Amino acid sequence: MKTEPGLTAFFSNVQTYGMMTEDERQIADHSWVEYAPHPYQWMGDCKAQPTGLGLVSEGKEKTLGELGPYDEKNVKRYPMVWVNPVTGERAFMVHGICVRRAFLRSSETEEPRVVDDVAEIREWLKPIQERVLRPDYIMLPKVEEGDVVMWANYQVFHTAVDYPDHWGARTMHQANIGASQGPVGPVPIPSVS
Template sequence: MSPSAITPEPTFTVTPMKKTAEEKHDFGATVTGLDLNEISDADVKALSNLIWTHKLLVVKGQQELEPIKQWELVTRFDPTAPKVHSHGSVKTFNKEGGLLSKARDVYGIPGAENVRLVGKGYQGPDHYGLKEITVKKPLSHDWHCKPQAEGEFEAGNTRFQRWHIDAPLYARDPAYFTTLRCIKRPTEPQVNIRWDDGSGLEMKSEPGLTAFFSNVQTYELMSEEEKKIADHSWVEYAPHPYMWMGNCRGLTTGLGVATEGREKKLEELGDYDPKSVKTYPMVWVNPVTGEKAFMVHGICARKLFLRSSPDETPVVVEDVGEIRAFLKTIQERVLKPEYIMLPKVEEGDIIMWANWQTFHTAVDYPDSWGPRTMHQANIGASTSPVGPVPIPVAV
């Protein structure tokens, strides 16, 4: 569906991203001629529809963007949502973030605390009010179940860290969009991203970029029988899911976790509200284009409810090993170099993506190559994802 059918023509220019003959990813566009410090309501609406349509936008030339304006834009995308980052305050994130906050420095930008400084290394004498900050973070893939051989990483061989959506999966709904502004990153030398799973797959990238694939394409790669099941099925996530799986270890591809019995028992999670436990459809429908995306965040899934028609009693799968094996066969089909995009983001650009349609991951590089400075912001959505078939209220 064309965004111009919904809103007036935007005042800025949108150019679909080019791809090579070998590339099969089918999303992404570049935006020029826009100042996000001074953006009209009509252009906010147009930009929102373009993100839903293209799945990912790189908005060029935002070197002068004020952090508070980035947060204001996020709230304008979803004006009725609670005015807090999707993972809550920095204090809440550090307390309940589990895997996400483990051994990782998290900073809110003073005066715009819902904009998070993400990256690594020395951030200068004064970074928007943060004085003499050096962001410390562990090696991005040191939680994988199989470590790299000694010397591989420093030689520029790396991995996808953790394919995911930006979603608390407890209490708040996942953000429609995430925004990530590039302040500083090294541009050379290239890293060599390896799957390290025996497939021999690898691909090159500039350092400091974020990788993406489209879960619309994941859905399109499924068989008709698989689509039928996915359309009618749903997932229950664990309470405080990143605490629940915080001791788990990832697969070397970054997609999924190894089943080693490391999940915490529910009684180890402390107090939680059963009403805050999230249950979502397996397939999420794009509210603008109507496209279907297979959106299961497998690392946090505790139960699957599988059926192939509205009248069928679902089969309940509670064994996490079975859950992960079921998802792996589906999700790994898109995990190939030709479907993965690493959009080039230059200093001053801001990337925005449809969090309900894509997976993304960081790709680490040796610290000696220089600091990385990004401003990330999103907001827990005002609505829950909708599937092709309604989930029963009581199961």
């Protein structure tokens, strides 16, 4: 897909969820992930996939000891599927670059299989998430100085398109409105309830 450098690409994780098989949705609806403490420091030495979605598994993640102190209660554990509280739509919202552990199960009563091998987690995520990476499913709005772009962070992923260093800094101001509660999945998740 050809585009101008420096734009921001968006795609819908509601659409990603809709592209999943029944078996994949069954697992995703009942499973959750745990992100690394200080996730962007943890993965800071890692190489991104050429698509901008996910990381290459080269073992370059920092160890927990290298991250410095953190409070366990601040480690994020989220359902794989987030339900929009207004529309009821389901979105497959796993941030593959930050996942350190996955808890996989197919029902509320099943004991989860804990996966802490990030290469295995990424191998499972990649074919699911890359289905939506087709030109007809990607939005690349051209923005000019003064424009405002808004999106539903509970349903959409975004990534920056490469911007050559010799053009100078790519400037984009981002503002977030913090949620008063975390995302809710289709079923209660033990580690986030």
